Amino acid sequence: MPTPLPRDPIADAQRNWERHGWGDVAAPMAAITAIMRTQQILLSRIEEVLKPLGLTFARYEMLALLGFARTGALPMSKASALLQVHPTSVTNAVDRLEAAGFVTRTPHPTDGRTTLIELTDSGRAVAEKATAALNSEVFGRSGFTGSDVEDLIRILGEFRREAGDFA
Amino acid sequence: MPTPLPRDPIADAQRNWERHGWGDVAAPMAAITAIMRTQQILLSRIEEVLKPLGLTFARYEMLALLGFARTGALPMSKASALLQVHPTSVTNAVDRLEAAGFVTRTPHPTDGRTTLIELTDSGRAVAEKATAALNSEVFGRSGFTGSDVEDLIRILGEFRREAGDFA
DNA sequence: TCAAATTCCTAGGAAGTCCAACTATATTTC
DNA sequence: GAAATATAGTTGGACTTCCTAGGAATTTGA
Numbered sequence: 468m469p470t471p472l473p474r475d476p477i478a479d480a481q482r483n484w485e486r487h488g489w490g491d492v493a494a495p496m497a498a499i500t501a502i503m504r505t506q507q508i509l510l511s512r513i514e515e516v517l518k519p520l521g522l523t524f525a526r527y528e529m530l531a532l533l534g535f536a537r538t539g540a541l542p543m544s545k546a547s548a549l550l551q552v553h554p555t556s557v558t559n560a561v562d563r564l565e566a567a568g569f570v571t572r573t574p575h576p577t578d579g580r581t582t583l584i585e586l587t588d589s590g591r592a593v594a595e596k597a598t599a600a601l602n603s604e605v606f607g608r609s610g611f612t613g614s615d616v617e618d619l620i621r622i623l624g625e626f627r628r629e630a631g632d633f634a
Numbered sequence: 635m636p637t638p639l640p641r642d643p644i645a646d647a648q649r650n651w652e653r654h655g656w657g658d659v660a661a662p663m664a665a666i667t668a669i670m671r672t673q674q675i676l677l678s679r680i681e682e683v684l685k686p687l688g689l690t691f692a693r694y695e696m697l698a699l700l701g702f703a704r705t706g707a708l709p710m711s712k713a714s715a716l717l718q719v720h721p722t723s724v725t726n727a728v729d730r731l732e733a734a735g736f737v738t739r740t741p742h743p744t745d746g747r748t749t750l751i752e753l754t755d756s757g758r759a760v761a762e763k764a765t766a767a768l769n770s771e772v773f774g775r776s777g778f779t780g781s782d783v784e785d786l787i788r789i790l791g792e793f794r795r796e797a798g799d800f801a
Numbered sequence: 802t803c804a805a806a807t808t809c810c811t812a813g814g815a816a817g818t819c820c821a822a823c824t825a826t827a828t829t830t831c
Numbered sequence: 832g833a834a835a836t837a838t839a840g841t842t843g844g845a846c847t848t849c850c851t852a853g854g855a856a857t858t859t860g861a
Binding site: 476628 | 640642643647650659661663668669675769794795
């Protein structure tokens, strides 16, 4: 954990933007930069909690998604769509989860193009452990107040809808 | 741009969390996941704008920081602290900017440990072009309303302070 | 004054992102 | 029914992140 800076670097950047005549967009710039930095902090906390379980956030999300699937299995293309990552990111995550014994790949019974990812017993167990750890260490002490969380859900939900994430 | 999903996957995940008895942390989980996804969308937009200039966001931030420095130069350790990235990330970015002719590395006049990064004329020119493009294509059409931006700055500023980013 | 501790930066590596291109399979169109 | 088009997933690669470890230089403390 590095030493706190004496001043907020993003507030400083916002002032620099204003000073250079870009006042109109200084506040959105600061908001966007703050989102970048907040994501970085949260990801770091999440990875720290998952590391002892041999997981990363990308791998954990895959396991969690499979855990909620009724059959414990999904086509890789479906996982890509729901996790909103590129198919090659799914290939990467599944390669490592398969190597760790947490998932298996099986061919689709009727569609030769499609590979199903299926949770194994040890995958299900580690996903449950990871969820418990994240619930208590990260989500349960998020650093946001109740009304902050509501605001974030509202603001970022509308943003994601406008960005075409969902109908 | 993939096809919009029929429903918000993060709202679905929140309902799954509630259904599994983790209702207390479902909303913070959704807010955090929304931050992750929003960052991904914004980063993708930024990279798309910067790509024609031969820049990435990491490289651009370095150039912008140098642009605001009074002398157009900074020690690498200072850049690491202000950009809030690991020193090895600064090494990586500076390697590429140096190869592109946008910065130069010079030894510190009095401290043998320290390397100064200095903006070149072409680095300054590309940074100005990039800032103009980001201002009009990303920050000027951020996808957030004015009051959203204020809320984000407030909420994420407090979060970053509590996380120890600044005093 | 010198040893210990700290700072600065790099190298090698792991991880995950997406891009471009490819192969295999399925669907659509004529 | 065959060609064209679309879908699914992979491969190789570029990029950026941080981790660990190490070397060089500076600062600190006894």
